[in-house]
Amino acid sequence: MNPNRKPLVAANWKMHKTLAEAISLVKSVQEETGPCADREVVIAPPFTALEGVGGILKQPGYSLAAQNCHWEEKGAFTGEISPIMLKDLGCQYVIVGHSERRQLFGEKDETVRLKAGAVFRAGMAPIICVGEVLDEREQGKTFEIVASQLEGALNGLSPAQAERLVIAYEPVWAIGTGRTATPGQAQEVHAFIRDKLASIFNKGVEKKIRILYGGSVKPSNIDELMAEPDIDGALVGGASLEVGSFKRLVQFKS
Numbered sequence: 001m002n003p004n005r006k007p008l009v010a011a012n013w014k015m016h017k018t019l020a021e022a023i024s025l026v027k028s029v030q031e032e033t034g035p036c037a038d039r040e041v042v043i044a045p046p047f048t049a050l051e052g053v054g055g056i057l058k059q060p061g062y063s064l065a066a067q068n069c070h071w072e073e074k075g076a077f078t079g080e081i082s083p084i085m086l087k088d089l090g091c092q093y094v095i096v097g098h099s100e101r102r103q104l105f106g107e108k109d110e111t112v113r114l115k116a117g118a119v120f121r122a123g124m125a126p127i128i129c130v131g132e133v134l135d136e137r138e139q140g141k142t143f144e145i146v147a148s149q150l151e152g153a154l155n156g157l158s159p160a161q162a163e164r165l166v167i168a169y170e171p172v173w174a175i176g177t178g179r180t181a182t183p184g185q186a187q188e189v190h191a192f193i194r195d196k197l198a199s200i201f202n203k204g205v206e207k208k209i210r211i212l213y214g215g216s217v218k219p220s221n222i223d224e225l226m227a228e229p230d231i232d233g234a235l236v237g238g239a240s241l242e243v244g245s246f247k248r249l250v251q252f253k254s
């Protein structure tokens with residue numbers, strides 16, 4: 001982490017938790033973890049629990065996020081949710097381009113770009129996910145893949161929007177596998193992403209953009225990841241579903 005950027009620990013609950021389970025977990029997280037001043041906690045429950053969780057997410061330092069959205073404000077898009085609807089429920093962030101959406105639901109850089117713009121227009125900030133699959137890493141293509149995902153997704157955003165942007169580097173081979181990138185591997189890609197952001201936007205903007213690491217983040221590896229200068233937080237799946245482990249992640253030691 002870098003003292004000039006407020007660390008952000010985000011819980012991506014994916015397709016887990018009924019409304020009652022979500023409310024119970026978020027109550028426990030707030031009771032156990034308490035208010036946060038020097039770090040930000042973001043909770044991304046499924047759509048069905050956004051209103052319920054948002055209604056009790058009152059602890060200072062906590063914000064609500066959605067896991068996906070459509071890029072249009074409204075229209076004949078059966079089954080989709082618009083950014084305006086998410087803003088209306090109190091969301092401050094939307095996760096966009098998660099690798100599960102890319103791999104399982106055909107999300108492309110172009111739709112990530114459209115969604116990111118729509119999220120800004122609705123008055124929220126996107127958490128844009130990038131990351132290579134194992135094959136790409138083994139072929140030495142990590143930087144090439146991440147660069148093209150960033151270029152595709154960020155094209156057209158203004159430097160003013162960029163300052164509010166959050167990027168999550170999530171190597172696909174580390175998601176849900178227990179196989180975390182080493183702090184060195186993650187830092188190398190985070191530094192590359194920051195350089196790339198400097199070339200896409202005005203130089204200097206990249207220093208304000210938070211870059212999260214995601215992929216098997218756990219209580220046993222959070223501190224060493226957060227010790228890296230370009231890792232500004234974590235996007236957490238499995239370990240965010242249980243209060244004890246998530247509390248320890250929020251309370252990482254820097």
Ligand code: 13P
Nearest residue numbers: 012175176215216237238
């Ligand atoms: P895990 O923490 O379960 O590996 O998931 C990471 C992730 O995909 C967060 O968005």
